[in-house]
Amino acid sequence: MAISWCDGGDTDEECAVESSIDISDLPDLPRRGQAFWTEPFMGICVVGVLSTILIALTYGATAGAEATPVTGLGQIALTLIWAEAGVAVLSTLYLLFGNAGVVQRSEKTCYPIPSEVESLIKQQRTLDGLKNIPAGQDHPMHDSYCVRCCLWRPRNAGKVHHCNVCQRCVTGFDHHCGVFGRCIVRANMPCFLANIGMMFAGMVTAMMALMSSGAVVQEQGM
Ligand SMILES: [Zn+2]
Ligand SMILES: [Zn+2]
Incomplete structure (x- = not known):
């Protein structure tokens, strides 16, 4: 399922500002x-x-x-x-x-947080069982969202x-x-x-x- 990767802002920075979840508030990286x-x-x-x-x-x-x-x-x-x-x-x-x-987690890689991930995090529910989320063919930078690392993996960076x-x-x-x-x-x-x-x-x-x-x-x- 592809998501709309930016609802509201024209750039990733504007999207980042709109998210109410800070990078430090994301779930811990996996053990x-x-x-x-x-x-x-x-x-x-x-x-x-x-x-x-x-x-x-x-x-x-x-x-x-x-x-x-x-x-x-x-x-x-x-x-x-x-x-x-x-x-x-x-x-x-x-x-x-x-x-x-x-x-690494950063403004660039963490935002925009996919809506289903964001709502689960806000409800303090686990992301286990969620599948990685493709960014869509037309996204210039992001390839797919890893629901374990909670970040967007870059496009054109090898496998x-x-x-x-x-x-x-x-x-x-x-x-x-x-x-x-x-x-x-x-x-x-x-x-x-x-x-x-x-x-x-x-x-x-x-x-x-x-x-x-x-x-x-x-x-x-x-
Ligand atoms: Zn390894
Ligand atoms: Zn990962």
Whole structure:
């Protein structure tokens, strides 16, 4: 069912002024799913354990070898492995705390409140069971109204999705990652890919360090 998205004012601002419900008086945002809090431990463990192992391997193969000078290649490997671990940790932090793609409540996104939602809120009744409300084909900005987040999701912002774990609407949705416990969207996709990339880069770096130390041992053996 499409609603008339502005009865009375010509702009969203005029509509916002007409609504008697303040943003702070809207129902609380939905509670996060249990997995939102538990899944990130897996991601933190994977990044932490892999980083530690790969750094230790690289150190063992270069600086760790007794009385052998660190070769040029070894030095590069040491610098690289720390940089790669750094990128992985920063990417993980952004994935966990960046709130990427989450549609926030604001004057622009909250108003006009659809009439059926507004009357239920005024009667202090639950919105459970209500279906999301399409804005109509002709609306320039809004796509549909999420009755759980109580906001209008934007048009032309990629796939818009209300995640059942994160319990928020996100734009540019790709998938919910069960390892990091967050939605992977257009905005944090580079971090997600960087994390996977750093895992392979770290393995190559550690391998390079092991090979360079092997070369030193061979030279000394000759
Ligand atoms: Zn939502
Ligand atoms: Zn999610």
